[in-house]
Amino acid sequence: MTRRTEWSGTDLGAVPGPGSTAEPTEGSTGPGRGAGFGEGSGRRSRSRSRSSGSPSSSRAEKGEPQDPVEQARNICLRLLTGTPRTRKQLADALRKREIPDEAAEEVLSRFVDVGLIDDAAFADAWVESRHHGRGLARRALVRELRTKGVDSAVIDEAVGQLDPEQEEETARELVARKLRSTRGLDRDKRLRRLAGMLARKGYGEGMALRVVRQALEAEGEDTEGLDEPF
Template sequence: MCLRLLSFSPRTRAQLADALRRKGVDDEVAEQVLGRYTEVGLIDDEAFARAWVQSRHNGRGLARRALAAELRQRGVADETVKDAVEELAPEQEESAARELIAKRMAATRGLDPTKRTRRIVGVLARKGYPGSLSYRLVREALEAEGTEELPDIPVDD
Protein backbone atom coordinates (compact mmCIF):
# COMPACT_ATOMS: atom_id res chain seq x y z
CA MET A 1 0.00 0.00 0.00
CA CYS A 2 2.78 2.44 0.87
CA LEU A 3 4.64 1.69 -2.34
CA ARG A 4 1.49 2.35 -4.36
CA LEU A 5 0.98 5.72 -2.64
CA LEU A 6 4.62 6.67 -3.13
CA SER A 7 4.46 5.74 -6.81
CA PHE A 8 1.90 8.51 -7.38
CA SER A 9 3.70 11.28 -5.51
CA PRO A 10 6.12 11.80 -2.63
CA ARG A 11 4.52 11.49 0.80
CA THR A 12 5.54 12.29 4.33
CA ARG A 13 5.87 9.66 6.99
CA ALA A 14 2.78 11.08 8.72
CA GLN A 15 0.71 10.86 5.52
CA LEU A 16 1.67 7.21 5.06
CA ALA A 17 0.98 6.46 8.72
CA ASP A 18 -2.49 8.00 8.36
CA ALA A 19 -3.16 5.92 5.25
CA LEU A 20 -2.12 2.73 7.03
CA ARG A 21 -4.24 3.62 10.06
CA ARG A 22 -7.29 4.26 7.85
CA LYS A 23 -6.84 0.80 6.30
CA GLY A 24 -6.75 -0.78 9.75
CA VAL A 25 -3.08 -1.78 9.75
CA ASP A 26 -1.82 -2.51 13.26
CA ASP A 27 0.23 0.39 14.67
CA GLU A 28 3.19 -1.86 15.45
CA VAL A 29 3.27 -3.27 11.91
CA ALA A 30 2.86 0.21 10.44
CA GLU A 31 5.78 1.50 12.51
CA GLN A 32 8.01 -1.37 11.33
CA VAL A 33 7.12 -0.75 7.69
CA LEU A 34 7.59 3.02 7.97
CA GLY A 35 10.86 2.55 9.84
CA ARG A 36 12.20 0.28 7.12
CA TYR A 37 11.06 2.66 4.36
CA THR A 38 12.82 5.51 6.15
CA GLU A 39 15.97 3.38 6.53
CA VAL A 40 16.18 2.64 2.81
CA GLY A 41 15.33 6.22 1.83
CA LEU A 42 11.83 5.73 0.43
CA ILE A 43 10.53 8.14 3.05
CA ASP A 44 12.53 11.31 3.60
CA ASP A 45 10.58 14.15 5.21
CA GLU A 46 13.54 16.54 4.92
CA ALA A 47 13.84 16.03 1.16
CA PHE A 48 10.05 16.21 0.82
CA ALA A 49 9.96 19.52 2.70
CA ARG A 50 12.78 21.08 0.65
CA ALA A 51 11.18 20.02 -2.63
CA TRP A 52 7.75 21.19 -1.45
CA VAL A 53 9.06 24.64 -0.54
CA GLN A 54 10.76 25.15 -3.90
CA SER A 55 7.87 23.77 -5.92
CA ARG A 56 5.09 25.68 -4.17
CA HIS A 57 7.09 28.90 -3.98
CA ASN A 58 8.03 28.82 -7.65
CA GLY A 59 4.67 27.53 -8.85
CA ARG A 60 2.20 29.37 -6.63
CA GLY A 61 4.28 32.22 -5.24
CA LEU A 62 3.68 31.16 -1.65
CA ALA A 63 5.64 32.82 1.13
CA ARG A 64 7.37 31.15 4.07
CA ARG A 65 4.37 31.41 6.37
CA ALA A 66 2.00 29.65 3.95
CA LEU A 67 4.61 27.03 3.04
CA ALA A 68 5.22 26.24 6.71
CA ALA A 69 1.49 25.84 7.30
CA GLU A 70 1.14 23.46 4.35
CA LEU A 71 4.06 21.34 5.53
CA ARG A 72 2.67 21.15 9.06
CA GLN A 73 -0.68 20.01 7.61
CA ARG A 74 1.19 17.15 5.96
CA GLY A 75 2.69 16.09 9.27
CA VAL A 76 6.23 17.37 8.79
CA ALA A 77 8.03 18.02 12.09
CA ASP A 78 8.44 21.65 13.14
CA GLU A 79 12.24 21.57 13.01
CA THR A 80 12.16 20.12 9.50
CA VAL A 81 9.64 22.76 8.44
CA LYS A 82 11.82 25.51 9.88
CA ASP A 83 14.92 24.22 8.07
CA ALA A 84 13.09 23.89 4.76
CA VAL A 85 11.53 27.36 4.75
CA GLU A 86 14.80 28.96 5.85
CA GLU A 87 16.32 27.76 2.57
CA LEU A 88 14.01 30.23 0.83
CA ALA A 89 16.05 33.42 0.67
CA PRO A 90 14.33 36.70 1.62
CA GLU A 91 15.27 38.01 -1.83
CA GLN A 92 13.40 35.11 -3.47
CA GLU A 93 10.35 35.81 -1.35
CA GLU A 94 10.42 39.53 -2.13
CA SER A 95 10.90 38.86 -5.83
CA ALA A 96 7.89 36.53 -5.91
CA ALA A 97 5.82 39.14 -4.07
CA ARG A 98 6.80 41.77 -6.63
CA GLU A 99 5.72 39.46 -9.47
CA LEU A 100 2.35 38.89 -7.82
CA ILE A 101 1.94 42.63 -7.29
CA ALA A 102 2.74 43.37 -10.93
CA LYS A 103 0.02 40.96 -12.08
CA ARG A 104 -2.55 42.40 -9.69
CA MET A 105 -1.61 46.00 -10.50
CA ALA A 106 -2.51 45.38 -14.13
CA ALA A 107 -5.79 43.71 -13.15
CA THR A 108 -6.83 46.53 -10.81
CA ARG A 109 -5.85 49.49 -12.97
CA GLY A 110 -8.51 52.18 -12.87
CA LEU A 111 -9.67 51.44 -9.32
CA ASP A 112 -9.30 53.79 -6.38
CA PRO A 113 -5.72 53.51 -4.96
CA THR A 114 -7.03 52.53 -1.51
CA LYS A 115 -9.19 49.77 -2.96
CA ARG A 116 -6.30 48.57 -5.15
CA THR A 117 -3.97 48.48 -2.19
CA ARG A 118 -6.42 46.50 -0.05
CA ARG A 119 -7.05 43.98 -2.80
CA ILE A 120 -3.38 43.44 -3.59
CA VAL A 121 -2.31 43.29 0.05
CA GLY A 122 -5.14 40.79 0.59
CA VAL A 123 -3.84 38.57 -2.20
CA LEU A 124 -0.37 38.66 -0.69
CA ALA A 125 -1.71 37.95 2.80
CA ARG A 126 -3.52 34.84 1.56
CA LYS A 127 -0.23 33.65 0.12
CA GLY A 128 1.48 34.12 3.48
CA TYR A 129 3.38 37.37 2.97
CA PRO A 130 3.81 39.62 6.02
CA GLY A 131 1.66 42.74 6.00
CA SER A 132 4.56 45.14 6.37
CA LEU A 133 6.38 43.71 3.35
CA SER A 134 3.19 43.58 1.30
CA TYR A 135 2.21 47.14 2.04
CA ARG A 136 5.71 48.47 1.39
CA LEU A 137 5.96 46.72 -1.97
CA VAL A 138 2.46 47.75 -3.05
CA ARG A 139 3.21 51.34 -2.08
CA GLU A 140 6.44 51.22 -4.13
CA ALA A 141 4.51 49.82 -7.11
CA LEU A 142 1.90 52.57 -6.85
CA GLU A 143 4.62 55.22 -6.62
CA ALA A 144 6.41 53.76 -9.66
CA GLU A 145 3.13 53.85 -11.54
CA GLY A 146 2.77 57.53 -10.69
CA THR A 147 -0.23 57.31 -8.37
CA GLU A 148 -0.50 60.71 -6.74
CA GLU A 149 -2.72 59.91 -3.74
CA LEU A 150 -1.14 57.02 -1.92
CA PRO A 151 -3.38 55.35 0.66
CA ASP A 152 -2.35 55.19 4.29
CA ILE A 153 -3.53 51.81 5.48
CA PRO A 154 -2.30 50.51 8.84
CA VAL A 155 -0.89 46.99 8.60
CA ASP A 156 -0.34 44.51 11.43
CA ASP A 157 1.89 41.47 11.00
Protein backbone atom coordinates in the same frame (compact mmCIF):
# COMPACT_ATOMS: atom_id res chain seq x y z
CA MET B 1 6.10 -11.52 20.14
CA THR B 2 5.93 -9.48 16.92
CA ARG B 3 7.16 -11.39 13.89
CA ARG B 4 9.84 -9.48 12.04
CA THR B 5 9.62 -9.54 8.26
CA GLU B 6 12.81 -10.01 6.26
CA TRP B 7 13.16 -7.36 3.56
CA SER B 8 15.13 -7.36 0.35
CA GLY B 9 15.61 -4.93 -2.51
CA THR B 10 12.92 -6.61 -4.58
CA ASP B 11 10.50 -6.49 -1.64
CA LEU B 12 10.62 -2.69 -1.93
CA GLY B 13 9.94 -2.61 -5.62
CA ALA B 14 13.56 -2.16 -6.65
CA VAL B 15 14.49 -2.70 -10.27
CA PRO B 16 16.64 -5.86 -10.67
CA GLY B 17 20.27 -4.98 -11.21
CA PRO B 18 22.63 -6.13 -13.96
CA GLY B 19 22.99 -9.90 -14.11
CA SER B 20 19.69 -10.57 -12.40
CA THR B 21 17.47 -13.33 -13.75
CA ALA B 22 14.30 -12.19 -15.48
CA GLU B 23 11.00 -13.90 -14.78
CA PRO B 24 10.81 -17.13 -16.84
CA THR B 25 8.55 -17.18 -19.85
CA GLU B 26 6.73 -20.08 -21.39
CA GLY B 27 9.14 -22.30 -23.29
CA SER B 28 12.11 -21.55 -21.02
CA THR B 29 14.57 -24.40 -20.78
CA GLY B 30 16.65 -23.30 -17.83
CA PRO B 31 17.40 -25.71 -14.97
CA GLY B 32 14.24 -26.74 -13.14
CA ARG B 33 11.98 -24.69 -15.41
CA GLY B 34 11.29 -26.72 -18.53
CA ALA B 35 9.06 -29.27 -16.84
CA GLY B 36 6.97 -26.54 -15.25
CA PHE B 37 5.56 -25.41 -18.60
CA GLY B 38 4.91 -28.91 -20.10
CA GLU B 39 1.47 -29.93 -21.36
CA GLY B 40 0.91 -32.52 -18.63
CA SER B 41 1.90 -30.10 -15.95
CA GLY B 42 -0.56 -27.56 -17.33
CA ARG B 43 -3.44 -30.08 -17.14
CA ARG B 44 -2.56 -30.99 -13.55
CA SER B 45 -2.33 -27.32 -12.58
CA ARG B 46 -5.71 -26.55 -14.12
CA SER B 47 -7.23 -29.55 -12.41
CA ARG B 48 -5.91 -28.50 -9.03
CA SER B 49 -7.09 -24.95 -9.64
CA ARG B 50 -10.64 -26.12 -10.39
CA SER B 51 -10.76 -28.35 -7.33
CA SER B 52 -9.56 -25.64 -4.97
CA GLY B 53 -12.39 -23.44 -3.84
CA SER B 54 -11.31 -22.30 -0.38
CA PRO B 55 -11.67 -18.58 0.50
CA SER B 56 -7.94 -18.27 1.26
CA SER B 57 -6.91 -19.53 -2.17
CA SER B 58 -9.45 -17.22 -3.79
CA ARG B 59 -8.00 -14.22 -1.98
CA ALA B 60 -4.47 -15.25 -2.92
CA GLU B 61 -5.45 -15.48 -6.57
CA LYS B 62 -6.80 -11.92 -6.35
CA GLY B 63 -3.49 -10.73 -4.96
CA GLU B 64 -4.85 -9.83 -1.53
CA PRO B 65 -2.12 -10.64 1.01
CA GLN B 66 -3.31 -11.68 4.45
CA ASP B 67 -0.12 -10.66 6.26
CA PRO B 68 -0.70 -7.11 7.63
CA VAL B 69 2.98 -6.22 7.07
CA GLU B 70 2.66 -7.22 3.43
CA GLN B 71 -0.59 -5.26 3.14
CA ALA B 72 1.04 -2.17 4.67
CA ARG B 73 4.03 -2.50 2.35
CA ASN B 74 1.82 -2.72 -0.75
CA ILE B 75 -0.32 0.25 0.33
CA CYS B 76 2.75 2.42 0.92
CA LEU B 77 4.34 1.48 -2.38
CA ARG B 78 1.14 2.34 -4.26
CA LEU B 79 0.86 5.71 -2.53
CA LEU B 80 4.50 6.54 -3.17
CA THR B 81 4.27 5.79 -6.88
CA GLY B 82 4.89 9.11 -8.63
CA THR B 83 4.26 11.22 -5.51
CA PRO B 84 6.55 11.67 -2.49
CA ARG B 85 4.70 11.58 0.83
CA THR B 86 5.58 12.22 4.44
CA ARG B 87 5.67 9.53 7.09
CA LYS B 88 2.56 10.96 8.71
CA GLN B 89 0.63 10.90 5.44
CA LEU B 90 1.44 7.23 4.99
CA ALA B 91 0.71 6.44 8.64
CA ASP B 92 -2.69 8.10 8.33
CA ALA B 93 -3.43 6.08 5.18
CA LEU B 94 -2.51 2.81 6.92
CA ARG B 95 -4.63 3.69 9.94
CA LYS B 96 -7.58 4.48 7.68
CA ARG B 97 -7.22 1.00 6.13
CA GLU B 98 -7.14 -0.52 9.63
CA ILE B 99 -3.58 -1.84 9.41
CA PRO B 100 -2.40 -2.83 12.92
CA ASP B 101 -0.08 -0.28 14.51
CA GLU B 102 2.82 -2.73 14.92
CA ALA B 103 2.74 -3.73 11.25
CA ALA B 104 2.47 -0.09 10.15
CA GLU B 105 5.39 0.94 12.35
CA GLU B 106 7.57 -1.88 11.02
CA VAL B 107 6.94 -0.93 7.39
CA LEU B 108 7.25 2.82 7.91
CA SER B 109 10.53 2.46 9.83
CA ARG B 110 11.95 0.21 7.13
CA PHE B 111 10.92 2.66 4.39
CA VAL B 112 12.70 5.44 6.29
CA ASP B 113 15.82 3.28 6.60
CA VAL B 114 16.02 2.64 2.85
CA GLY B 115 15.16 6.24 1.90
CA LEU B 116 11.69 5.71 0.47
CA ILE B 117 10.37 8.06 3.15
CA ASP B 118 12.43 11.23 3.65
CA ASP B 119 10.57 14.11 5.30
CA ALA B 120 13.53 16.48 4.97
CA ALA B 121 13.78 15.93 1.21
CA PHE B 122 10.00 16.23 0.95
CA ALA B 123 10.04 19.59 2.77
CA ASP B 124 12.88 20.95 0.62
CA ALA B 125 11.10 19.98 -2.59
CA TRP B 126 7.79 21.36 -1.29
CA VAL B 127 9.30 24.76 -0.50
CA GLU B 128 11.03 24.94 -3.88
CA SER B 129 7.90 23.95 -5.80
CA ARG B 130 5.30 25.98 -3.92
CA HIS B 131 7.38 29.15 -3.72
CA HIS B 132 8.35 29.24 -7.39
CA GLY B 133 5.11 27.72 -8.67
CA ARG B 134 2.52 29.44 -6.47
CA GLY B 135 4.52 32.31 -4.99
CA LEU B 136 3.91 31.19 -1.41
CA ALA B 137 5.88 32.90 1.35
CA ARG B 138 7.41 31.32 4.44
CA ARG B 139 4.35 31.54 6.67
CA ALA B 140 2.11 29.81 4.15
CA LEU B 141 4.73 27.13 3.50
CA VAL B 142 5.10 26.47 7.23
CA ARG B 143 1.33 26.02 7.58
CA GLU B 144 1.19 23.57 4.69
CA LEU B 145 4.11 21.47 5.88
CA ARG B 146 2.64 21.28 9.39
CA THR B 147 -0.60 19.86 8.02
CA LYS B 148 1.48 17.13 6.35
CA GLY B 149 3.05 16.14 9.64
CA VAL B 150 6.58 17.41 9.02
CA ASP B 151 8.60 18.03 12.19
CA SER B 152 9.04 21.67 13.19
CA ALA B 153 12.84 21.53 13.07
CA VAL B 154 12.71 20.06 9.55
CA ILE B 155 10.26 22.77 8.47
CA ASP B 156 12.47 25.54 9.85
CA GLU B 157 15.46 24.23 7.94
CA ALA B 158 13.48 23.91 4.69
CA VAL B 159 11.91 27.38 4.75
CA GLY B 160 15.22 28.83 5.89
CA GLN B 161 16.46 28.27 2.36
CA LEU B 162 14.25 31.14 1.20
CA ASP B 163 16.30 34.31 1.03
CA PRO B 164 14.36 37.40 2.24
CA GLU B 165 15.34 39.27 -0.92
CA GLN B 166 14.09 36.40 -3.07
CA GLU B 167 10.83 36.35 -1.13
CA GLU B 168 10.30 40.08 -1.68
CA GLU B 169 11.13 39.76 -5.38
CA THR B 170 8.49 37.05 -5.69
CA ALA B 171 5.98 39.36 -3.99
CA ARG B 172 6.77 42.08 -6.55
CA GLU B 173 6.21 39.65 -9.39
CA LEU B 174 2.84 38.61 -7.95
CA VAL B 175 1.72 42.23 -7.63
CA ALA B 176 2.90 43.06 -11.15
CA ARG B 177 0.79 40.22 -12.58
CA LYS B 178 -2.29 41.28 -10.61
CA LEU B 179 -1.90 45.05 -11.04
CA ARG B 180 -3.57 45.36 -14.44
CA SER B 181 -6.80 43.74 -13.24
CA THR B 182 -7.16 46.44 -10.57
CA ARG B 183 -6.93 49.41 -12.90
CA GLY B 184 -10.05 51.53 -12.83
CA LEU B 185 -10.63 50.90 -9.13
CA ASP B 186 -10.00 53.60 -6.55
CA ARG B 187 -6.65 53.62 -4.86
CA ASP B 188 -7.71 52.18 -1.50
CA LYS B 189 -9.60 49.33 -3.13
CA ARG B 190 -6.56 48.50 -5.25
CA LEU B 191 -4.43 48.52 -2.13
CA ARG B 192 -6.75 46.16 -0.27
CA ARG B 193 -7.06 43.77 -3.18
CA LEU B 194 -3.34 43.57 -3.89
CA ALA B 195 -2.24 43.45 -0.27
CA GLY B 196 -4.93 40.88 0.52
CA MET B 197 -3.63 38.65 -2.26
CA LEU B 198 -0.14 38.78 -0.75
CA ALA B 199 -1.46 38.14 2.76
CA ARG B 200 -3.25 34.97 1.59
CA LYS B 201 0.06 33.73 0.22
CA GLY B 202 1.75 34.24 3.57
CA TYR B 203 3.50 37.60 3.13
CA GLY B 204 3.80 39.85 6.16
CA GLU B 205 1.83 43.07 6.43
CA GLY B 206 4.89 45.32 6.29
CA MET B 207 6.34 43.74 3.18
CA ALA B 208 2.95 43.58 1.45
CA LEU B 209 2.26 47.27 2.08
CA ARG B 210 5.71 48.32 0.90
CA VAL B 211 5.57 46.27 -2.30
CA VAL B 212 2.04 47.40 -3.21
CA ARG B 213 2.81 51.04 -2.49
CA GLN B 214 5.86 50.97 -4.75
CA ALA B 215 3.85 49.32 -7.53
CA LEU B 216 1.10 51.95 -7.29
CA GLU B 217 3.65 54.78 -7.27
CA ALA B 218 5.17 53.39 -10.45
CA GLU B 219 1.75 53.78 -12.08
CA GLY B 220 1.45 57.39 -10.93
CA GLU B 221 -0.89 56.80 -8.00
CA ASP B 222 -0.71 59.21 -5.07
CA THR B 223 0.38 56.96 -2.19
CA GLU B 224 0.38 59.58 0.55
CA GLY B 225 -1.17 58.13 3.69
CA LEU B 226 -0.54 54.54 2.67
CA ASP B 227 2.07 54.00 5.34
CA GLU B 228 -0.64 52.93 7.79
CA PRO B 229 -1.36 49.21 8.16
CA PHE B 230 -4.17 48.04 5.88
